[in-house]
Amino acid sequence: MSFRYQQLASELQQQIEQGHYVCGERLPGVRELAKVRSLSVSTVVAGYRQLEADGYVQASHRSGYFVKSRFQPPPLSKDLAPKSQLPEQVSGQHMALSLSKAAADSGYTRLGAAVPAARFLPQHALQKAMQQVIKMQPARLMQYEASRGAIELRTEIAKRMALQGAVVSPQDVIITNGCQEALMLSLKALTVPGDIVAIESPAFYGLLQALEAAGLQALTLPTDPQTGVVPEALEQALQRWPVKACVLISNFSNPLGSLMPKINKKRIVAALSAKGIALIEDDTYGDLGFAVPRPASCFALAPQADIFYCGTFSKTISPDLRLGWVIAPKQTAKLEYLKFISNISTAALPQLAVANLLKSGRYERHLRQVRGQYQLALSRISHQIGRLFPAGTRVSQPQGGFVLWVELPPAIDGYLLAQQAMAQHISIAPGAIFSPTAAAGRAEFSHFIRLNCAVEPDARLERALATLAQLCNEQLLKKGLD
Ligand SMILES: Cc1ncc(COP(=O)(O)O)c(C=O)c1O
Numbered sequence: 001m002s003f004r005y006q007q008l009a010s011e012l013q014q015q016i017e018q019g020h021y022v023c024g025e026r027l028p029g030v031r032e033l034a035k036v037r038s039l040s041v042s043t044v045v046a047g048y049r050q051l052e053a054d055g056y057v058q059a060s061h062r063s064g065y066f067v068k069s070r071f072q073p074p075p076l077s078k079d080l081a082p083k084s085q086l087p088e089q090v091s092g093q094h095m096a097l098s099l100s101k102a103a104a105d106s107g108y109t110r111l112g113a114a115v116p117a118a119r120f121l122p123q124h125a126l127q128k129a130m131q132q133v134i135k136m137q138p139a140r141l142m143q144y145e146a147s148r149g150a151i152e153l154r155t156e157i158a159k160r161m162a163l164q165g166a167v168v169s170p171q172d173v174i175i176t177n178g179c180q181e182a183l184m185l186s187l188k189a190l191t192v193p194g195d196i197v198a199i200e201s202p203a204f205y206g207l208l209q210a211l212e213a214a215g216l217q218a219l220t221l222p223t224d225p226q227t228g229v230v231p232e233a234l235e236q237a238l239q240r241w242p243v244k245a246c247v248l249i250s251n252f253s254n255p256l257g258s259l260m261p262k263i264n265k266k267r268i269v270a271a272l273s274a275k276g277i278a279l280i281e282d283d284t285y286g287d288l289g290f291a292v293p294r295p296a297s298c299f300a301l302a303p304q305a306d307i308f309y310c311g312t313f314s315k316t317i318s319p320d321l322r323l324g325w326v327i328a329p330k331q332t333a334k335l336e337y338l339k340f341i342s343n344i345s346t347a348a349l350p351q352l353a354v355a356n357l358l359k360s361g362r363y364e365r366h367l368r369q370v371r372g373q374y375q376l377a378l379s380r381i382s383h384q385i386g387r388l389f390p391a392g393t394r395v396s397q398p399q400g401g402f403v404l405w406v407e408l409p410p411a412i413d414g415y416l417l418a419q420q421a422m423a424q425h426i427s428i429a430p431g432a433i434f435s436p437t438a439a440a441g442r443a444e445f446s447h448f449i450r451l452n453c454a455v456e457p458d459a460r461l462e463r464a465l466a467t468l469a470q471l472c473n474e475q476l477l478k479k480g481l482d
Pocket of ligand 1 (some may be wrong): 114177178179180204206233249253254282284311312314319324
């Protein structure tokens with residue numbers, strides 16, 4: 001004999017299997033179903049939990065239960081062999097520029113740049129906060145803001161840092177034009193042209209651009225798709241090379257989505273500290289994990305270490321704000337000076353508006369919602385890849401953020417695919433641009449692509465994914481590998 005909640009679960013399971021509910025679709029609300037079926041709310045909740053445990057649905061904070069993919073492609077293969085044994089000069093980040101252009105063009109299905117569509121951003125709250133600043137603090141908008149940034153925002157950022165266990169004085173927070181500038185200023189503070197910087201592999205192409213702009217050499221480190229840079233590999237590289245700085249995305253890296261376990265974070269910081277090398281930690285996606293609590297950064301775990309912590313509101317409020325920050329308490333004066341000589345200061349209007357959003361609690365409320373939405377968006381696109389793409393395609397399984405790293409069959413050229421897709425108004429990021437050797441004609445990741453999943457889940461997206469799958473199949477056919 002089965003309980004009522006088990007009967008309900010089994011009924012819904014059959015409906016999902018028969019396609020009455022499709023991947024990503026929301027099941028009826030708990031109260032609604034309880035009423036229609038004359039069941040208690042707790043019975044329906046137990047039924048949904050059963051389906052969740054059986055892998056049919058996933059819960060999204062406050063939004064309900066959504067059907068999960070049954071076409072989950074296999075995870076990425078682990079290739080942890082040392083990458084390039086040698087530091088390389090970075091060059092040729094031009095393809096990244098065309099992605100950035102496509103990201104601003106609504107004529108494209110924008111799966112290329114990691115830019116969330118407006119539906120994932122708190123548009124109305126931001127508009128209201130901006131209007132309030134214009135009305136209440138007009139004088140602040142008629143002068144240069146301080147080079148360190150508006151004290152209101154620095155204070156709110158310091159409070160948020162405390163939530164992940166990092167004790168920070170607002171005086172040590174330097175506001176930047178996005179995380180990209182935070183990375184640039186940190187590299188400037190630590191290196192001179194020609195120096196070696198240890199990085200993840202694959203690496204975020206914006207970092208590669210920063211390295212190219214600063215004339216630095218990249219030393220790529222073996223990186224696990226789930227747990228990030230391999231600590232032993234970093235330790236060995238530090239024995240061999242005069243590394244000046246190390247840049248890592250410890251929480252939900254871009255493009256892999258890897259999350260470094262606490263123990264690895266501590267080991268990596270200890271290895272760097274032992275050699276007197278600073279860590280530049282890019283925590284762009286740290287607020288966008290699917291599980292609570294938020295993972296701590298290396299910065300929070302090792303308060304005494306030499307860490308430049310870089311953050312941004314680009315993925316959580318709007319990329320157009322150009323609002324990020326860097327914290328390195330021992331280097332605040334240097335960073336402030338570098339910010340001043342780069343571009344004097346960041347505009348006050350976005351800073352004051354975001355300070356309001358943070359103070360009012362609306363930012364945190366938005367995060368609670370959007371995390372689930374990103375998780376769903378990833379699961380939907382992953383499902384479509386599993387359903388449509390050629391056999392042998394593998395996909396990352398991020399626990400946060402909103403990008404997927406897709407490993408295509410080796411015969412497929414990701415760069416050619418990106419060009420063919422662009423001709424059909426679909427932008428994707430070819431794997432090669434995540435490698436510093438792309439321009440030298442020795443690109444790694446040539447059969448990989450990265451997909452931005454924070455896009456409208458509409459028919460246009462479905463068509464774009466089907467087109468990408470077809471282009472992949474055509475490449476295979478041409479090579480007689482169908
Ligand atoms: C890992 C990572 N760091 C930094 C940035 C740059 O962010 P911002 O727009 O704040 O300059 C991005 C944007 O894609 C990113 O993914």
